[in-house]
Amino acid sequence: SVKREFARLETSINEDLKSSSQSISNAIREQNGRLTGMIRTSVSTAMAWVFLCFALLIGILSGIIWFQGTIITSRLSEMDSYSQQLASLKAKSGxxxxxxxxxxxxxxxxxxxxxxxxxxxxxxxxxxxxxxxxxxx
Structure with missing residues (x-):
């Protein structure tokens, strides 16, 4: 009878251990899922910010290049005008x-x-x- 009681207690303890092990495994799986989701969200957010900053940088640099192009174009036309005036003056200077x-x-x-x-x-x-x-x- 003591042997039966020990066998019953052993079975009960084994079932409790299996149940506890299962609940711990489930908790670990849930925590891993949450952490994986947080990491994916963080990486996605970081990539979105990197893309946004890159696009903003490209836009700013494009604006600077365009602005410098307009300045260069205006100065070239001004130089052409001066060249024409100089040629005209040389022709009139004697x-x-x-x-x-x-x-x-x-x-x-x-x-x-x-x-x-x-x-x-x-x-x-x-x-x-x-x-x-x-x-x-």
Missing amino acids: AGVTIYSDDTRRNTYLVVLPKQAHGVETYTSTTDNTVVKYTAK
Whole structure:
């Protein structure tokens, strides 16, 4: 009878251990599921932020490049305008007048008059500029 009682207690304890083991396994599985879900949510949120920041960065850089392009375009057209004005001034400045910059000295320029130039006069204007007057045949 004691043996039967021990067998019954052993069976009862084994069933309780199996039940406890099953409930612990279920709790661990549930916790793993929750943690996996949290990790997936965190990774998804982080990836969304990375994508958003990347898209924002691309947008900002595109705007900067566009803005610099408009500045470059306007400056190129301004330079073209100056080139046209310079060509016009060279055409009107008297046949054969050439201006060179002296490479050996800084801010030194040479004005070369044409061979036909005669009656060369130099004087100072009212604005203190040196003026060279000549007549070309």
